Amino acid sequence: MRTKVVLLQSVSAIATLAATNGQALAQVIQPATNGYTFNVGGGLLLSPAEMSLAGLEEDKMGSGFDTDLSDFQDHLGYNAFFSVGKQIDNNWDVRLGGSVNQLLDSTASLSFSGIVSGSGGSGLSFSSYSLDANGTYNARSAFGFETMDFEVGYAPVLTDTTSVRLFAGIRGLHFAGERDTHADISGFSSSFYDSGLGSGSGFNNTYFNVTSDSRMKTEFFGAGPRLGVSAAHRFEGTNFGVSGTVAGSVLFGQQTTTWSAASTISGTTTYFDSSGGSGSGSIGDTNSSFTDSLSFSSSYSTSKMVVDLEAKAGFDYYLDDSSALTIGYRAEKLLNVGPYDDNDEERLVHGPFVSLTGGF
Numbered sequence: 001m002r003t004k005v006v007l008l009q010s011v012s013a014i015a016t017l018a019a020t021n022g023q024a025l026a027q028v029i030q031p032a033t034n035g036y037t038f039n040v041g042g043g044l045l046l047s048p049a050e051m052s053l054a055g056l057e058e059d060k061m062g063s064g065f066d067t068d069l070s071d072f073q074d075h076l077g078y079n080a081f082f083s084v085g086k087q088i089d090n091n092w093d094v095r096l097g098g099s100v101n102q103l104l105d106s107t108a109s110l111s112f113s114g115i116v117s118g119s120g121g122s123g124l125s126f127s128s129y130s131l132d133a134n135g136t137y138n139a140r141s142a143f144g145f146e147t148m149d150f151e152v153g154y155a156p157v158l159t160d161t162t163s164v165r166l167f168a169g170i171r172g173l174h175f176a177g178e179r180d181t182h183a184d185i186s187g188f189s190s191s192f193y194d195s196g197l198g199s200g201s202g203f204n205n206t207y208f209n210v211t212s213d214s215r216m217k218t219e220f221f222g223a224g225p226r227l228g229v230s231a232a233h234r235f236e237g238t239n240f241g242v243s244g245t246v247a248g249s250v251l252f253g254q255q256t257t258t259w260s261a262a263s264t265i266s267g268t269t270t271y272f273d274s275s276g277g278s279g280s281g282s283i284g285d286t287n288s289s290f291t292d293s294l295s296f297s298s299s300y301s302t303s304k305m306v307v308d309l310e311a312k313a314g315f316d317y318y319l320d321d322s323s324a325l326t327i328g329y330r331a332e333k334l335l336n337v338g339p340y341d342d343n344d345e346e347r348l349v350h351g352p353f354v355s356l357t358g359g360f
Helices: 002-026 054-059
Strands: 036-047 065-070 075-087 092-120 126-154 162-194 201-234 240-275 282-320 323-335 346-359
Touching: 036 092, 075 126, 075 346, 126 201, 162 240, 162 282, 201 282, 240 323, 282 346
Parallel strands: none
Antiparallel strands: 036 075, 036 346, 065 092, 075 092, 092 126, 126 162, 162 201, 201 240, 240 282, 282 323, 323 346
16 A cells, blocks of 8 residues: 555656656747746847938039938838737747837938030030039938737747747738938029120020938838747756847738929129121120929829848847746848838848846
């Protein structure tokens, strides 16, 4: 009888140990008593500039102008993220999460000044012109995006110091980008025309000021499937470990791009004309002021597909068996975020982060 009791107690102890290890082996960080987990964090973002005024400097200014270019610098920004999960059993869980990623404005400026002139003619006809102008172009670029995720995860049993979680779900994505330019230009132009003997000649002088503003805004809303894998390893006998995640999603939605522009030109023109045949003629001298404004706006919407790729890795410090502090680095790349449906413009953001994982 006593032997039977000992055997029953041994079986009971082994079963209890197996059940405990079954829970521990599925995940390195154990869910709390109620089976809920959370993760919150944030960090800095870096992103390369996606715009340049160098083309304007080369193509629009031309020769004869001195230019000073202060082009777009890399963006700085921040991000914040969270997730809340519920353990279904030793292996399965569900999670809801989201993130906010905002890049601060990147600005650029281009100033120019100079004089350009030219002349030409054939026979007795002759004409010439001169333009003395200076101005500045100022530009701004901004970008930000938000995500929302629902996912189901599966963590196969590995060892008590290593865990892997496979997950699949749906991601929602919204991004918005803005590109603004402002120009101030002023100058003086003069032209002369002589058609030859008996045909007259004339010239005009014009002082002018031009201001111009333009804005392009692109906004996308979409959703699609997301797949990924997370892994964590805790160094045996210590409170330290490493972890990482890679994931990708394909999002389908609608993008709307809006353009608007307005410009005003004003100034004063003095015109002198001498006409008539040889030995006779008439002379006129006219002053006139002018102001003209132009504005337009348009909007274009299209369906498109955006690809979202992300990866992160970090060093973990386990506060206890169910919570850990992580310091690491993350990167996320959005493909096909340009203002047109056939544009493959990319946006890369990356930077350090810190996060806290725990349970309740």
